[in-house]
Structures are given as structure tokens and as C-alpha cells.
Amino acid sequence: MDGPVCTIEVDERWLEALSGIEAHPRIQVLYWMHQARRDLVLQKPGSTGLTYATFALRSPVRPNPIASSVVALVERSGGVLTVRGMDCIDGTPLIDLKPERGAAEVAQG
Numbered sequence: 001m002d003g004p005v006c007t008i009e010v011d012e013r014w015l016e017a018l019s020g021i022e023a024h025p026r027i028q029v030l031y032w033m034h035q036a037r038r039d040l041v042l043q044k045p046g047s048t049g050l051t052y053a054t055f056a057l058r059s060p061v062r063p064n065p066i067a068s069s070v071v072a073l074v075e076r077s078g079g080v081l082t083v084r085g086m087d088c089i090d091g092t093p094l095i096d097l098k099p100e101r102g103a104a105e106v107a108q109g
Contacts (some may be wrong), residue, residue, distance in 0.1 A: 001026070001084050002084070002085065003086065003087070005082060006086040007074065007081065008080070009080055010094070012032060015078065015079050018097075019105055021081070021097070021099070022073070024099075025073060026058075026070055026071065026072055026100040027070070028097070028098045029070075029083070029094070029096075030067070030094075030095040030096040031067050031092050031094055031095055032067075032092065032095055033060045033066075033088065034093055035080060035089065036060040036061055037061045038061070038062065039063075040054055041053065042054070043057055045059065052108060064096075067087070067088065069087050069088070071083040072085055077107055
């Protein structure tokens with residue numbers, strides 16, 4: 001998986017909830033794009049120059065800016081996860097972490 005190495009800091013009260021996450025090489029991260037605009041119905045991405053409806057794009061400009069990335073889990077140290085493949089800015093609020101879809105079933109085997 002490409003992209004910069006990033007860290008996810010999980011609040012102390014949720015440390016026990018991270019138990020076993022190391023068994024999953026890829027995790028889904030849900031986060032709140034708190035600095036994204038929320039007012040565009042139509043958008044014109046620079047890559048194409050064409051106009052698209054917001055729900056037809058993966059743009060961060062959305063009425064409800066919940067984002068999802070599947071990232072490679074590099075390591076865990078306490079409440080800090082080192083990952084590769086995040087697409088957000090520093091300080092972005094974390095909503096949830098989950099094993100990549102299908103990975104939980106394989107890990108339980």
C-alpha cells in the first residue's frame with residue numbers, strides 16, 4: 001500500500017478496544033473531515049474539468065463529511081497505530097476503526 005506513514009492516536013479509554021487489531025494487516029478508518037466544505041451540490045474537479053454531482057464523486061466536499069480509508073497497519077504501540085495509506089490532515093477526528101471487510105472472518109478462521 002502506498003502513501004505516507006501516519007499515526008492514529010486512540011484515546012486512553014479505548015486502549016482495551018484495540019486488543020487484537022495487530023492480527024489485521026489492513027484496517028478501515030472512519031473519520032470526520034472537519035475542515036471540508038459542506039455546501040456544494042455540483043463540483044468541477046480539476047482533473048477532468050467536467051461538472052459532477054457531489055454524490056457521484058469521492059471529493060471531501062460533502063453534506064456529511066464522513067470519510068473512509070483502508071490502510072495498512074504497520075504497527076501498534078499502546079494507543080498509537082502507525083498506518084500507511086491515510087488521506088486526511090493532521091488533527092482529523094477519528095470516528096471508528098474496523099478490520100478490513102472480510103479480514104475478521106479470515107483472522108477468526
